Amino acid sequence: MIHMGLDEAGLGSRLGPFCICLTRFEYSGSQTIELYERLSELVCQTRDSSKRLQITDSKAIFTRSAGIRNLERGVLTFLNAAGIPRTLPFFQLLQALCPAADLTSLTETPWFAGCFDLKIPISQTAYHETESSIDTAIRNCSISVKRPKLRFISAREFNRKLERHGGKGQAIQSILASLVIGILEGNKANTHITIDKQGGRRYYGEWLQNTFPGRKLEILSEEPNRSCYRIGDVSIEFLVRSDSVKLETALASMISKYIREVAMLLFNTWWEKRIPGIRPCAGYPLDANRFIQELRNAENIDEWEFALIRRK
Numbered sequence: 001m002i003h004m005g006l007d008e009a010g011l012g013s014r015l016g017p018f019c020i021c022l023t024r025f026e027y028s029g030s031q032t033i034e035l036y037e038r039l040s041e042l043v044c045q046t047r048d049s050s051k052r053l054q055i056t057d058s059k060a061i062f063t064r065s066a067g068i069r070n071l072e073r074g075v076l077t078f079l080n081a082a083g084i085p086r087t088l089p090f091f092q093l094l095q096a097l098c099p100a101a102d103l104t105s106l107t108e109t110p111w112f113a114g115c116f117d118l119k120i121p122i123s124q125t126a127y128h129e130t131e132s133s134i135d136t137a138i139r140n141c142s143i144s145v146k147r148p149k150l151r152f153i154s155a156r157e158f159n160r161k162l163e164r165h166g167g168k169g170q171a172i173q174s175i176l177a178s179l180v181i182g183i184l185e186g187n188k189a190n191t192h193i194t195i196d197k198q199g200g201r202r203y204y205g206e207w208l209q210n211t212f213p214g215r216k217l218e219i220l221s222e223e224p225n226r227s228c229y230r231i232g233d234v235s236i237e238f239l240v241r242s243d244s245v246k247l248e249t250a251l252a253s254m255i256s257k258y259i260r261e262v263a264m265l266l267f268n269t270w271w272e273k274r275i276p277g278i279r280p281c282a283g284y285p286l287d288a289n290r291f292i293q294e295l296r297n298a299e300n301i302d303e304w305e306f307a308l309i310r311r312k
Contacts, residue, residue: 001028001190003033003194004191006196007253008020008196014285017153017158021151021253025144025146028143030190038141039141042137053078055074064282069123076120079255084147090120090266091115091118093120094150097259109156120262177211196240201238202222205219218231226238267281271295278294
């Protein structure tokens with residue numbers, strides 16, 4: 001049985017990249033399982049006094065005051081279990097997760113030039129024994145962590161997609177499709193993918209039929225909080241707040257958020273060198289407006305830089 005989860009970070013931001021991740025877990029049994037239950041000795045959703053990893057919605061685990069440490073701990077541990085080293089340059093981490101086109105877009109953006117020199121982990125915090133042995137423990141649960149897939153969409157590339165597809169909804173669907181379109185190919189086991197449901201959309205049948213042309217689509221349910229479909233041996237579930245109840249989606253949320261936060265660290269470092277004293281920006285609307293105004297107040301900012309920095 002294959003369990004996948006898909007979630008994003010940065011959809012509502014005005015500055016910085018949009019990141020969306022697809023995780024994959026393989027289980028030797030043939031029945032659907034709950035990964036939180038299977039891995040309960042290793043992970044928790046609410047932080048406690050144990051050494052377990054906190055895996056949950058990234059908005060619950062990451063705060064500006066606490067920093068990136070707890071987010072990084074869970075992300076790098078699971079990536080290590082999937083065969084990606086914990087310590088490497090940020091660009092190499094992106095190489096392991098992203099398609100080549102995203103890396104090309106990345107190198108077109110001046111404030112991401114530091115990705116070649118920036119070393120992961122950021123927090124430089126010693127790891128607990130739980131992390132160092134988690135891959136062995138996961139194998140003992142008959143679960144295998146596979147390498148996630150990530151899309152890293154810079155602000156400039158996001159704008160290009162908006163123009164190409166005629167709107168935000170269509171642009172996001174095209175990015176999502178690029179991750180899920182290969183799911184039907186080569187899978188020899190039943191597959192269940194949970195996608196965090198955004199906004200009020202309820203009907204996904206037409207989009208799925210366009211994404212998987214020529215495949216028979218079965219509508220299982222289309223409710224306000226949950227829409228579920230089946231195509232062959234693949235069931236696709238759109239679930240509200242899935243990153244709070246499904247480990248595979250929570251981890252996708254955390255990976256997306258982690259990559260975006262490291263990218264924003266590069267972003268702020270570059271602009272602080274360019275304009276000494278400018279306050280760092282998280283990229284979301286109110287703070288982004290403040291940051292853009294401070295850039296406009298500077299005398300050495302060119303219009304082409306504004307075209308790279310902000311989303312339409």
